[in-house]
Amino acid sequence: MTKTVLITGGSRGIGRATARLLGALGWSVGVNYASNRAAAEATAADVERAGGRALPIAGDVSSEADVIATFDTLQQAYGRVDALVNNAGIVAPSSQLADMDLARLKRMFDVNVLGAYLCAREAARRMSTARGGAGGVIVNVSSAASRLGSPNEYIDYAGSKGAVDTLTLGLARELGPQGVRVNAVRPGLIDTEIHASGGKPERAAQLGATTPLGRPGSADEVAQSIVWLLSDAASYVTGALLDVAGGR
Numbered sequence: 001m002t003k004t005v006l007i008t009g010g011s012r013g014i015g016r017a018t019a020r021l022l023g024a025l026g027w028s029v030g031v032n033y034a035s036n037r038a039a040a041e042a043t044a045a046d047v048e049r050a051g052g053r054a055l056p057i058a059g060d061v062s063s064e065a066d067v068i069a070t071f072d073t074l075q076q077a078y079g080r081v082d083a084l085v086n087n088a089g090i091v092a093p094s095s096q097l098a099d100m101d102l103a104r105l106k107r108m109f110d111v112n113v114l115g116a117y118l119c120a121r122e123a124a125r126r127m128s129t130a131r132g133g134a135g136g137v138i139v140n141v142s143s144a145a146s147r148l149g150s151p152n153e154y155i156d157y158a159g160s161k162g163a164v165d166t167l168t169l170g171l172a173r174e175l176g177p178q179g180v181r182v183n184a185v186r187p188g189l190i191d192t193e194i195h196a197s198g199g200k201p202e203r204a205a206q207l208g209a210t211t212p213l214g215r216p217g218s219a220d221e222v223a224q225s226i227v228w229l230l231s232d233a234a235s236y237v238t239g240a241l242l243d244v245a246g247g248r
């Protein structure tokens with residue numbers, strides 16, 4: 001049977017790479033995005049070329065109404081939701097906490113924490129066997145930043161990912177008896193556009209060279225771990241925080 005997944009932030013980077021791999025496995029993919037419709041459509045076309053089905057769905061994960069509408073749209077299109085890749089996330093320019101204004105802090109926690117919680121909540125409501133669902137899988141995309149703290153760069157971002165780790169630990173225990181596995185991947189320095197959005201396009205290449213594996217990771221390398229956690233090959237894995245960080 002074809003499985004259906006919602007990938008938040010599926011238009012670019014790690015989300016796009018995950019969508020493509022799942023397309024090749026025949027999944028139906030909801031490609032959520034914030035504003036870059038062209039990128040979401042390109043990802044959807046890739047998924048369909050690979051053999052899956054795909055639907056671009058606009059929606060800001062920090063908006064409760066958008067999150068509910070996004071899940072509704074996916075369910076109406078494909079009849080079911082089997083999995084969530086809770087991937088949408090942002091950074092902001094490098095700064096010390098003393099220089100961070102309220103608007104930046106609010107946006108960081110709204111998107112990375114509230115967004116992750118709202119999407120996980122909607123997935124739980126629809127997939128929990130205790131609520132009439134058929135069970136499922138959630139993979140949260142955290143970051144190695146949650147254990148490094150990211151001083152002088154992104155301690156707001158690092159804290160937001162700490163919350164994603166804790167969400168993973170708690171929700172795995174809450175939903176285990178309800179047929180839903182919940183895990184997180186914690187990527188390290190991955191070659192995507194997120195670094196340019198924080199004002200440092202060369203960050204992954206420069207810092208990646210200092211890791212034990214001596215290079216940045218690719219979005220595909222993170223996507224492979226996400227796809228494994230979604231698969232039945234990981235059927236006894238829940239509550240895990242999987243570092244995909246080249247030893248960093």
Ligand code: NAP
Nearest residue numbers: 009011012013014034035036060061088089143190192194
């Ligand atoms: P990216 O290339 O910058 O892509 C970000 C994606 O998130 C885009 O699809 C974007 O949509 C979407 N997005 C942003 N804000 C959103 C919102 N409010 N609502 C819905 N979608 C939103 O990022 P990435 O590097 O692939 O990162 C993906 C995840 O991995 C994030 O959670 C990030 O924190 C985490 N991560 C990345 C790295 C790394 O080195 N790259 C390391 C550790 C963790 P649009 O295309 O519409 O803008």
